[in-house]
Amino acid sequence: DGGITQSPKYLFRKEGQNVTLSCEQNLNHDAMYWYRQDPGQGLRLIYYSQIVNDFQKGDIAEGYSVSREKKESFPLTVTSAQKNPTAFYLCASSMPGGDEKLFFGSGTQLSVL
Amino acid sequence: AQSVSQHNHHVILSEAASLELGCNYSYGGTVNLFWYVQYPGQHLQLLLKYFSGDPLVKGIKGFEAEFIKSKFSFNLRKPSVQWSDTAEYFCAVNPQTGANNLFFGTGTRLTVIP
Numbered sequence: 001d002g003g004i005t006q007s008p009k010y011l012f013r014k015e016g017q018n019v020t021l022s023c024e025q026n027l028n029h030d031a032m033y034w035y036r037q038d039p040g041q042g043l044r045l046i047y048y049s050q051i052v053n054d055f056q057k058g059d060i061a062e063g064y065s066v067s068r069e070k071k072e073s074f075p076l077t078v079t080s081a082q083k084n085p086t087a088f089y090l091c092a093s094s095m096p097g098g099d100e101k102l103f104f105g106s107g108t109q110l111s112v113l
Numbered sequence: 114a115q116s117v118s119q120h121n122h123h124v125i126l127s128e129a130a131s132l133e134l135g136c137n138y139s140y141g142g143t144v145n146l147f148w149y150v151q152y153p154g155q156h157l158q159l160l161l162k163y164f165s166g167d168p169l170v171k172g173i174k175g176f177e178a179e180f181i182k183s184k185f186s187f188n189l190r191k192p193s194v195q196w197s198d199t200a201e202y203f204c205a206v207n208p209q210t211g212a213n214n215l216f217f218g219t220g221t222r223l224t225v226i227p
Contacts, residue, residue: 033215035217042117042119042203042217042218042219042220043203043205043217043220044217045214045215045216048214058214059216090157092157101159101162102149102157102159102215104156104157104158105156106156107156
């Protein structure tokens with residue numbers, strides 16, 4: 001089945017620790033995105049990538065880092081600089097120039113111990 | 114600041130009632146508009162979208178939305194809701210600035226009582 005796979009489903013972070021959230025897609029989409037979902041705040045864009053080896057900061061990039069070494073993969077690292085990391089993280093992909101429809105993964109819930 | 118506003122945070126309706134969820138945005142220029150839905154325990158999925166043409170767009174499951182440019186609005190409607198419509202609904206805007214970014218509203222939780 002084609003789609004977006006996020007792992008793990010639940011992740012716990014200790015103070016001062018970096019953690020990496022995985023996002024893999026087999027839809028052959030060029031563009032991939034990371035969103036953060038907080039209660040009452042909707043979805044906010046963290047980083048996006050329109051093509052391999054290129055990515056751009058979104059609205060709330062501070063404390064996060066990404067890489068895009070392969071078309072299929074867009075991992076997100078939540079660094080120790082992110083002081084409020086507890087949130088639900090959603091990865092998405094789309095084909096630029098197409099109908100701009102976003103396909104979403106099932107999300108990762110990150111909590112701080 | 115530019116934004117997408119959904120003023121209704123939680124809407125509770127009885128089955129067969131009519132639904133209208135508000136969405137307003139503050140981006141100037143040409144925009145593409147979307148409504149996404151997240152059913153309990155499921156992924157976000159596209160409900161409908163507007164790019165150009167007829168400002169009244171129809172989506173899946175009997176939903177429709179009307180783009181009113183003068184009001185910067187893209188309200189979602191359904192004449193008669195069902196219990197299965199219980200979900201969270203997100204309005205999203207893609208300002209045509211060159212980057213393919215979607216900006217989301219805060220979401221509206223709809224609860225339909227059987």
